[in-house]
Amino acid sequence: MGGADLGPSPYDLLLGALGSCTSMTLSMYAARKNLPLEGVEVELSHSKVYAADCAQCPEDVKNGNSKTKLDVIQRKISLRGDQLEAKDKKRLLQNADLCPVHKTLHGDAVVLTTLTEDTCQDPSATPVPKDAPLLQVRSISHLFVGYLIHFENINRW
Numbered sequence: 001m002g003g004a005d006l007g008p009s010p011y012d013l014l015l016g017a018l019g020s021c022t023s024m025t026l027s028m029y030a031a032r033k034n035l036p037l038e039g040v041e042v043e044l045s046h047s048k049v050y051a052a053d054c055a056q057c058p059e060d061v062k063n064g065n066s067k068t069k070l071d072v073i074q075r076k077i078s079l080r081g082d083q084l085e086a087k088d089k090k091r092l093l094q095n096a097d098l099c100p101v102h103k104t105l106h107g108d109a110v111v112l113t114t115l116t117e118d119t120c121q122d123p124s125a126t127p128v129p130k131d132a133p134l135l136q137v138r139s140i141s142h143l144f145v146g147y148l149i150h151f152e153n154i155n156r157w
Contacts, residue, residue: 015044015073018101022077025099026092036083037092043076073105 008016019042030037048069051057057070077096079089096102 021101039080
């Protein structure tokens with residue numbers, strides 16, 4: 001569709017949703033519990049691997065069809081805060097899995113697709129400025145290296 005691969009891929013957007021949701025969830029939890037969290041960094045990568053080759057996957061996943069490829073998302077979380085204690089970091093790490101996007105990825109999601117009438121307007125009827133962003137994301141810095149995206153949230157919620 002054009003664009004010369006200048007924008008994010010669909011998987012980049014998925015990782016962006018998970019990274020920003022994780023960061024916000026941890027920041028809000030820390031604020032609610034008055035934890036001295038100064039910042040959160042989330043690094044994410046996505047790959048497809050055969051179930052049998054997934055060294056870090058649970059055994060029940062690896063014992064499935066070895067010819068099946070799995071979507072594996074690596075998530076590395078760094079917590080900043082000189083006053084954070086080990087118990088605080090442990091609680092924060094446990095709460096990372098409570099972000100809504102993580103829950104959706106681990107849940108039994110159902111996508112219901114229907115065909116609707118074409119309601120799109122003629123693109124020439126509504127001119128869009130050439131510099132208008134297709135997607136606007138705030139408070140997130142991107143570092144693209146393959147499918148690696150670096151998220152940093154330095155604001156306390």
